[in-house]
Amino acid sequence: MDPCGENALKLNCDLGESYGAWQMGNDEAVMPLIDMANVACGFHASDPNIMVRTVQLAARHGVEIGAHPAYFDLYGFGRRSIPHTADEIHALIWYQVGALDGICRAHGQRIAYVKPHGALNNDMMQDPAILEAVMRAVHGYDPDLPLMIPVTRFHDSHRAVAREIGVPLLLEAFADRAYDNDGQLVSRKLEGAVHHDQTRIVDQARSFAERGGVFSVEQQWLDLPADSLCVHGDNPESLAAVKAIREALGQAA
Template identity: 55%
Template sequence: MTKRILLNCDMGESFGAWRMGDDEHAMPLVDQANLACGFHAADPLTMQRTVALAVRHGVSIGAHPSYPDLAGFGRRHLACSPEEVEALVLYQLGALEAFCRAAGSQLAYVKPHGALYNDLVRDDALFDAVLRACAGFRAGLPLMVLALADNTRERRLAESVGVPLLFEAFADRAYLSDGQLAPRRLAGAVHHEPQRILEQALAIARGEPFADLDGQPLRLEADSLCVHGDNPESLAVLRRLRAMLDAA
């Protein structure tokens, strides 16, 4: 392993009486927490409590903005213009930053959620809109994007506005040959077997190839590894992976 890879997890996704995830147990195991900002999940009290939890455990706080899609959990594409996307991302960053400031912290990075995250891979105008929101919010605020087989495009667009990039890979998602995530509608798009999740995570962390959805070798260069912590099996994987990375 040539560099230490960070672990991140999507958190703060409860809403009102609806509970999502096991943030209390996952938070101590990660380096970065991607916190919902109210558009796909979370309410003000959830945001406040999850920020406090991250601060208590010394975890870096990232904003997890999405399309305005509470009913669809942010997983549906919405036909928003680039101007709308820039504004809605800025709106969500400002909301989460308010809770960060009150807790004596600040946003460390931005990771778009769901359909917005996926749309950035294909749409230069939307990618540029999110970059502008990051740059406008605070100079040097990094944007976390999908690590692909080739990220030349993403680097070029980000350099044009001076936004640092963090490249992310997923331990529990299947990949297409170009490094894009396999759509959830496809069989096998989400890994559920703990051993397979762990093996893929360790391969990514070590810079080694792993099997894509078709069984072909794929290698990704990532700064951060996402492991979801919303069920007991993934939490067990997260604990094992944390111990292995700390021992490396």
């Protein structure tokens, strides 16, 4: 993959995660450095005012806006699994995507994709029934709206299910997370699951961009073709890493 060409990896980041008087993240500094903003929709973080400000900020910098729906879990930041039926998953996604889409439309923007957050994202990658429910929810809202999911060793089967349902799929990789031999993210509960060294993070970003994959924690090579690379910029160190990734991929802002 040519990091400077048409198929260059787009950088995405989870933003709009403040809530009322509580400030989270560094949205003003991160937004100019990314291509896609995953905007919290009120279930794990954010509120209407934060959503409006985040949409305005994304529009100002020409950044694609993605809905970032989650389980209804403000207390746990959407990182706790909550059992849902398929109908309940449809409802929670429609509710959140519709709210952000309304704010986007009021500002002359449109939602460009949907990326589930936290435990919902993890659960759908472990349970095919949940993944199918999420795919059908996104397709039911808008058949042309892409769904972003983590790329794993089973990406071909995920693409096959998406084609059957009729939902466009975007595959996402992570620059700062370790992978197991199945191409799944190593649990945050385990040591070494999150990379903190900037050089290692940039090297992993380049591996995805230039080689279409990465080595697992057990040093097994994984072919993981990705459309977008998730980055984090919620502290000075991670913000510096985002800038370094942008420069390394030949997309300096």
